[in-house]
Amino acid sequence: MAARVGEGRNDYNISLARAQRRQVEEAVARLLEAENTTPEQIRNHRVVRQLVSDLLSMQIPASAELRELADRVGC
Secondary structure, three states: OOOHHHHHHHHHHHHHHOOOOOHHHHHHHHHHHHHOHHHHHHHHHHHHHHHHHHHHOOOOOOOHHHHHHHHHHHO
């Protein structure tokens, strides 16, 4: 049951991060929150990988948090 709650919260955080993609810092914060809950889901999520890639192109230079997240998701 706890895993399902964590996954639902992650889906919410991923959706919110996508909606906030123009506010890069807020989007990164949401993704980090989701990663903290279930890291394996975030690190293997195709949508997250694309979102992180988009965020990297929007924030030059990328923050350390974003670069580290990008490394973990394979961008």
